Amino acid sequence: MGGNGPAPKSNDRRARRNKDAIPQTVLRWERAEAPELPDFRVERDGQLVEFVWPERTHEWWQMWIASPQADHFGSSDWQFLLDTALIHARLWRGDLSAAGELRLRVAAFGATPADRARLRMVFAEADGLDGGRGSSGAPSAREQYGQLRMMPGGKRAEPGKGE
Template sequence: MGPAPKDPSKRARRNKDPQPQTILRFEKAEAPDLPTFEVEKDGALIEWKWPARTVDWWETWKASPQAEHFSSTDWQFLLDTALIHARFWAGDLSAAGELRLRVAKFGATMEDRARLRMQFAQADEADGRRPERAPSSRERRGVLRALPAPKASNE
């Protein structure tokens, strides 16, 4: 359909990247648990307690479809994001902007996934609802019968 593409050597704009793309080998990483650690408070070390909301948030990310595509560096970045999430839920509302930016990188909302060109696969689910064989048009229509022509009245 349409004209043949122009010879690339005759194009006015080549839009080449100045740097060649680097291809990396993907290695899926398992999701780590939220770590335990100590923080200094009033000169003493106390064990950090993750807010329950952050623990739930972390479990949601671990079970998310996006997690299938996370490498070790993604989990490390998300772990740092968990600390920001904990700050937010502890009442530090200044962390909201950074938290929003960071979770957007992982496709947290429908809008984020659209921007990242992520889409949930629905073909398997749709195939499961499809009947084995679709009814033919004749079967959908049923039996058609011709009606007798109306009689003309002589009035």
């Protein structure tokens, strides 16, 4: 027996088809090793001088190399992050105008919990640590109440206990 109401629209008349408007491009994945912060020269007062990375930028770079996200970085990711390191160095040298651009760039790599949530990143180790009981670690509802059964008349009875 059919349901109530009008017949559904045919697929070619539906406004929403849940298909991607632009097809996805699948790329071959190649993990890349992190480069070291390079030595180079910059022009200062008409002279070429050796660029000195702030110590804080060295620490920041090592943090990215050790991050879980780094396992998923390709060569273009590391190049973008290397350019971002220059912005980080500017900020730590006192150029506060670099802060906004730095924030935008590191957000693309999942720097903060909010960034990782937006990028749908999760830490795999956390999935198995709770034994499948959910985030609180408390027993599941099935573990707590799985033995309860309904009695005729709608009253609950615990196994092994009379009324």
